[in-house]
Amino acid sequence: MKRTIAIVAGGDTSEYEVSLRSAQGIYSFIDKEKYTLYIVGMHGLDWHVRLDDGRTLPVDRNDFSFQLDGQKVKFDFAYITIHGTPGEDGRLQGYFDMLRIPYSCCGVLAAALTYDKFACNQYLHAYGVRIAESLLLRQGQTITDDEVVEKIGLPCFIKPSLGGSSFGVTKVKTREQIQPAIAKAFDEAQEVVVEAFMDGTELTCGCYKTRDKSVVFPITEVVSHNEYFDYKAKYNGESDEITPARISDELADRVKKLTSAIYDILGAQGIIRVDYIVTEGDKINLLEVNTTPGMTATSFIPQQVRAAGLDIKDVMTDIIENKF
DSSP states (O other), rough: OOEEEEEEOOOEEEEEEEHHHHHHHHHHHTTTTTEEEEEEEEETEEEEEETTTTEEEOBBBBTEEEEEEEEEEEEEEEEEOOTTTTTTSSHHHHHHHHHOOOOSSSOOHHHHHHHHHHHHEEEEEEEEETOOEEEEEETTTTHHHHHHHHHHHEEEEEEEESSSTTTEEEEOSGGGGGGHHHHHHHHTEEEEEEEEEOOSSEEEEEEEEEESOEEEEEOOOEEEEESSOOHHHHHHSOOOESSSSSSSSHHHHHHHHHHHHHHHHHHHEEEEEEEEEEETTTEEEEEEEESSOEEEEEEEEHHHHHHHHOOOHHHHHHHHHTTT
């Protein structure tokens, strides 16, 4: 009997369309001889299955099933590829835990922690991981331009503490940009991070572990054609993504070991991707941890899988079968 897999995409943030593209990528990667696949789209309380013939069928949220030609279809496994709430912040993980449906990524606590960039970085800093100087603003809190300059300095990044794909992010160079950047970030989330700029080489490294193996992928070097690795650089080809990165073997080994250690500290599951800035003296600084990384054909993880000489289909099978 083939297992029935839900590829869960969509969500309630600006990353909705990005998530749908990742779902198409994952659909193409998973072995269809072993699994029956359906893409489940979510937006608010609108949950539906998208069929190949263009039909959409409602999902029963009581047991995460749907009716197909008079027959109830229940899912054996959920591959979560929502970037943002409710799939990246622990909410969907808790729902699936209660229904006893296994899923692809980490559990409630690790998901909630990594989704909050400020909280995650401060948590990992307690384990000795280097991070940028930063401060947090919650909805209703304010900060003066002088305080930003004094505590963080310019240039700096002002961004939502929740979310991704560089929505709501501003590289701030002048005092006049500070308050508009804070307002822009608050449009995306209720918490905003003001973070010191770090000048260096941007790297990203993927990793997954199962009961019997630990795999850390080759590292990608990211060279944005823009001010930073923004939405256009990520999705419109305005960057160079070089895998493996043009760094020394010694530095690559340190980045891989740190990525593996972060995976274990967080209690991660499935595939994660960790982003870094390497500053002068080969100092490795954490940017953020992604527990539901992008999975389009051109995303970092598929690139790194290819560079490792692995078959993405086998990696997907590893992730699924590890939960049974």
